[in-house]
Amino acid sequence: MKPSKIGFALLGLVLAAVIGGLFYVPxxxxxxxxxxxxxxxxxxxxxxxxxxxxxxxxRLVVGGRWSLLTGGLGVLIGGTIGVALGALAGYFGRxxxxxxxxxxxxxxxxxxxxxxLLAVTVLGPGSLSVLVAVTIGNIPIFMxxxxxxxxxxxxxxxxxxxxxxxxxxxxxxxxxxxxxxAPVLAVQFAASFAGAILAEAxxxxxxVGIQPPNxxxxxxxxxxxxFAGLAPWTVLAPGAVIALTVLGFNLxxxxxxxxx
Numbered sequence: 001m002k003p004s005k006i007g008f009a010l011l012g013l014v015l016a017a018v019i020g021g022l023f024y025v026p027x028x029x030x031x032x033x034x035x036x037x038x039x040x041x042x043x044x045x046x047x048x049x050x051x052x053x054x055x056x057x058x059r060l061v062v063g064g065r066w067s068l069l070t071g072g073l074g075v076l077i078g079g080t081i082g083v084a085l086g087a088l089a090g091y092f093g094r095x096x097x098x099x100x101x102x103x104x105x106x107x108x109x110x111x112x113x114x115x116x117l118l119a120v121t122v123l124g125p126g127s128l129s130v131l132v133a134v135t136i137g138n139i140p141i142f143m144x145x146x147x148x149x150x151x152x153x154x155x156x157x158x159x160x161x162x163x164x165x166x167x168x169x170x171x172x173x174x175x176x177x178x179x180x181x182a183p184v185l186a187v188q189f190a191a192s193f194a195g196a197i198l199a200e201a202x203x204x205x206x207x208v209g210i211q212p213p214n215x216x217x218x219x220x221x222x223x224x225x226x227f228a229g230l231a232p233w234t235v236l237a238p239g240a241v242i243a244l245t246v247l248g249f250n251l252x253x254x255x256x257x258x259x260x
Contacts (some may be wrong), residue, residue, distance in 0.1 A: 002255075007247070007249055007252040008248070009248075010245070010247060010251070011230045015068075017061050017064065018061060021061035021065070023057040025062060026058055028055075028058070029054060029059040029062045029166045030054065033049070035053065035247050037051055038051035038231045040229065040231075041072065047237045051223070051224070057237070059215040059220060060217070063210075063219070063238070064217065066215070066216045067200050067218070067242075070127050071199065073198050074138065075134060077131075078136065079138055079189055080142075082139040082140065083143075083146045085104075086102050086145065087146055087148025087173055089172055090149070096227065101144070101147065103140075104140035104143045108140050111137075112136075112199050127209070127210050127214075129208065129237070130199070130203050130209045132188070134199055137199070138196075138260045144188075146178075149180075150181065153181060153259060155175050182188060183257075186256040187256045188253075190252045190253030191250070193249045194246040194250050194253070197217075198246060200217075200218060203218065205218040205219070212235050217238045217241055217242050219240060
């Protein structure tokens with residue numbers, strides 16, 4: 001089986017579970033049942049229970065909504081803004097290019113974790129802080145990538161032909177340039193989605209991401225770390241889901257990078 005098919009299959013399984021969880025989960029993910037704590041995987045609890053007796057599978061499914069939504073939305077917003085600004089910088093050049101690229105360089109100076117801590121200071125811990133951090137972290141990446149692609153494409157003969165026929169600047173950018181830059185941008189979107197999942201998990205693990213009672217994959221890891229020896233399934237389950245999701249995005253990114 002091709003790696004790309006494996007990637008699509010992994011993401012398909014994760015998305016199917018998360019979307020299916022909108023309509024049905026075996027147990028209430030927030031229900032505390034101390035008498036059922038640390039139950040191993042069984043027919044009733046497919047992935048066992050945690051230190052408070054909560055069903056691990058149900059929490060994974062519901063937590064996936066927050067992890068995927070927060071990370072994915074941040075990439076989409078940041079990527080869209082970055083592509084738009086990068087297109088302006090690459091196509092019009094000169095003063096516009098200099099201004100926007102210096103802004104991108106300034107944003108590059110702040111890693112996502114630092115942006116997240118700044119967002120937490122202003123907005124408080126939670127999903128909004130994660131969303132802001134992922135969004136801001138992706139803007140300069142897509143700006144620079146889009147700008148570099150447009151610098152290569154804007155002097156191609158078909159672009160010059162469109163310009164000589166009187167095509168507007170907007171039409172040239174959106175009809176002739178961006179579609180030809182799409183394969184490279186698709187690779188970056190896949191890589192950024194993978195990075196966003198890791199970023200959300202890391203921030204939630206540190207306690208500044210998704211807050212209780214909402215579960216998330218990173219928070220599940222944080223809550224389970226003290227009981228890894230006693231109930232390894234509480235650590236292995238969220239860890240495996242994060243790893244497989246990131247692997248899926250990376251395999252899909254490789255697929256686009258090879259133009260298949």
